[in-house]
Amino acid sequence: MKKSCFLRGVFLALTFCVGACFPVWGAEPIKIGVIGPMQFTQGEGQWNGATLAAEEINKAGGVLVNGAKRPIELVKVDSNEFLSIPDATNAMELAISRYKVDFLVGGFRSEAVMVMQDIAMDNKKIFMGCGAAHPQLCERVAKNYDRYKYWFRVTPINSKFLVKVDFLVLDMVAKAMAKQLEIPKLKVAVVAEKAAWADPIVGIAQQSLPKMGMEIAGVWRPSPTATDTTAELSAIQRAGANIIFTTFSSSVGIPFAKQAGELKIPAPLVGINVEAQKDGFWNATGGKGNYTVTVGTYARVKIDDKTIPFFDKYEKQFKEAPNYTAGTYDAISILKHAIEKAATLDADKLVPFLEKTDMEVAAGRFVFTKDHDVTWGPGFITSVGTQWQDGKNMCVWPYNWEDLTYEGTVPYKLPDWVMEYYKKK
Amino acid sequence: MGFIWFYIRKIFTLFKCEVLVLPSRVALLVFVVALLLIPAFTQDPYLLWVLILTAIFSIFAASWDLLSGFTGQVNFGHALFFGVAAYTSGLINVYAKVPNFLSIPLAAIAGVLTGLIVGIPCLRLRGTYLALTTLAFPIILTGLIFALPEVTGGELGISGLDRLSTSRVYDYYITVVLMLVLTTIMWKITDSKTGILLHAIREDELAVRAGGINTTRYKLLAFCLSGFFAGIAGGLYAHIMRTVGPSTLEVALSFQVIIWSVFGGIVSIYGPVAGVFILFPLAEFLRILPKVRMLVFAVLVLLTLIYMPEGLIPWIRNKIEKECPRCKVRSIATRKTCRICAASLD
Secondary structure (H helix, E strand, C coil): CHHHHHHHHHHHHHHHHHHHHCCCCCCCCEEEEEEECCCCHHHHHHHHHHHHHHHHHHHCCCEEECCEEECEEEEEEECCCCCCHHHHHHHHHHHHHHCCCCEEEECCCHHHHHHHHHHHHHCCCEEEEECCCCCHHHHHHHHCHHHHCCEEEEECCCHHHHHHHHHHHHHHHHHHHHHHHCCCCCEEEEEECCCHHHHHHHHHHHHHHHHCCCEEEEEECCCCCCCCCHHHHHHHHHCCCCEEEEEECCCCHHHHHHHHHHCCCCCCEEEEEHHHHCCCHHHHCCCCCCCCEEEECCCCCECCCCHHHHHHHHHHHHCCCCCHHHHHHHHHHHHHHHHHHHCCCCHHHHHHHHHCCEEEECCEEEEECCCCCECECCCCECCEEEEEECCEEEEEECCCECCECCECCCCCCCCHHHHHHHHHC | CHHHHHHHHHHHHHHHHHHCCCHHHHHHHHHHHHHHHHHHHCCCHHHHHHHHHHHHHHHHHHHHHHHHHHCCCCCCCCHHHHHHHHHHHHHHHHCCCCCHHHHHHHHHHHHHHHHHHHHHHHCCCCHHHHHHHHHHHHHHHHHHHHHCHHHHCCCCCEECCCCCCCCHHHHHHHHHHHHHHHHHHHHHHHHCHHHHHHHHHHHCHHHHHHCCCCHHHHHHHHHHHHHHHHHHHHHHHHHHHCEECHHHHCHHHHHHHHHHHHHHCCCCCHHHHHHHHHHHHHHHHHHHCHHHHHHHHHHHHHHHHHHCCCCHHHHHHHHHEEECCCCCCEEECCCCECCCCCCECC
16 A cells, blocks of 8 residues: 555656646647748758747747747648749648648748738738748738738848848948048949849849949949859949949859859959858858858847857857748747737637737847837847958948947958059059 | 430430540549549648649749640730739739739739730741740830839739638639630631631741631731730739739749640640649659759659650650541540541451
8 A cells, every 4th residue: 555655656757847847748738830942942941940930939938928938849741832823822822721830930932922921811811921022012001901911020020121121231341441441522333143032132232322422333233153153243233333233142153243243243242242241151152151141130240139049059050040031030039929928829819919029038028019020220120240350241231330240240351452453543 | 304314315425425435524623623622531721832832833834835845926025914814813813903803803804904905916926936026025024114113012912812722621712613614615617717826826927828827817816815824823913922023924834834834745635734733743853852853853854855855744645546548537546446437457
């Protein structure tokens, strides 16, 4: 009898210990579908960001819903949206109907996201966009709130603001050129890959640069997959450009930066160069991409208390720096915060709590606009400008912009060959 | 009463003597009945969605076969008809508020006009030159779409189109029934006098012309007919997706339709339909192998084409059925003699 009591006691104690160690044991998981082009770097970023968030949350016990901690279960859904829009819609249907996900994060190609957004809205599923920047995705919320209220964009910032940041970073470089090299009127070469998304940026550049006191040396549109851009670079040099304003999202960003470095073109590179956001850029350009500046979302600076830990953890786990689609990390954090406040998974009840989001995430202070877009500006999400400086991708913007400088930001550096060229002149 | 009974007996006799005697016809019957009965057993939204898209692409693939398979006018830019119709449907539905039961037929008419516009300059070309010229048209139109974003929506396309119907099951029946009706019409066209002429043009255009037949008129007719059916597919696609974008004109879609058709077996109409019904759901099934999905898909298609150069369905059909060398009627492969003229089949 005594032995039996003892064993029962041991069993109870063990059950308690196990229960305390694994508080989410047995609880029904919250299913989050991570949907994106999983065979491409953008999709990988989405999955990695989400994985990191889910691991952190599950390690801390899970998401508190109505007094019970529930773990997060991620479901990887390959949308293949770069190659096929029907594939993307099938993936969305699969996630909702078969995998029965509670929430969705991801999406990348704007045209595909529009269709996926409709499917999610038909099913009243909260879909947190983490890839497509087109303003129309959020304008739909403003136009038809009741239908599109389940859509929220977490990353990147609206393309209108992305262009604004692009020009702010250009302005910073232009001021450095004018100040250090005393060039009275700068000439800018506008170089954008031949792709539809780059067209509006070229148009805005043609209108805005003269207003910013700069002259346009010319517009060059290399192929997104070009491997040799020496002809364009030579023409740019002959046109007397002082700055090269780039708009690249494809592989052309590598040969362009590499060849500009090899030829020592006396004009620094600044703008959007998605390849330059990646860790592999330095090796891919053989170090010749030094001093290339690009606009991005994450850099190892203290935007807030969460940025550096996220950046380091991501780099340690995935052996690369996070790109902007890794914003699924922030999306899941925001979702967790709202679920815990609302104490429900019901989409209709969650929407008002998500709308009231005001919290620090890895990209900065996050607040949704009234049409469920990312609030941009000093004190909120700003994005960053980074520059490759001797093998390290350093944050150089914002630097004394609107009294804002993130801890760890360094001053922009002009390429040494540019300095030499103008000093000799 | 006796009149009705006579027809019932006639239908039964036809069914017994013309359908049940050939495995391919039994398979077709099972396929049609199964398609029509699926919603009675399951209304899984994902399954119905995949089948809806499969039905739409089947019409599209069969329309390519009508032009390129039967008439020999190899079209590498078939997405043009699909995209023009999808955009027409989208534009008139969103801007002019034309309901979908009108916008889809109007999209088909746009497909016919596109067939005329493309057909006239292409009539002078043959083979590789024709294929490359047709490839250029959707690319040119894509350029126009990006050049006029205020009208076409540019990169994002046009969104907010009316739904095809009020429920997924209705969508399913509309698309599947339309697919069955339209492919039957296409098959009947190819079996008609016009179809035989189209086939003859493909085999030897000079001989057909020597026979006093205006081949130009027939080739143009093939472009218009193909544009019409592809146009219906494009219109349906626009209302199912509720968004029309530049992807409807992508080169990838033009090649996709060729892969489906060649895989299933060209010059048959049913071959491309079967090709889509096998390959499109197969691509979905292969999601279980996410890393090698496209590789496995490509290898399967390649192996099929290496070992079955005429396509999967003609290969299977030739295995299970034999054609009589005398009367050309098909009989089941197990028979020694023709079921009609009793000629030896060996």
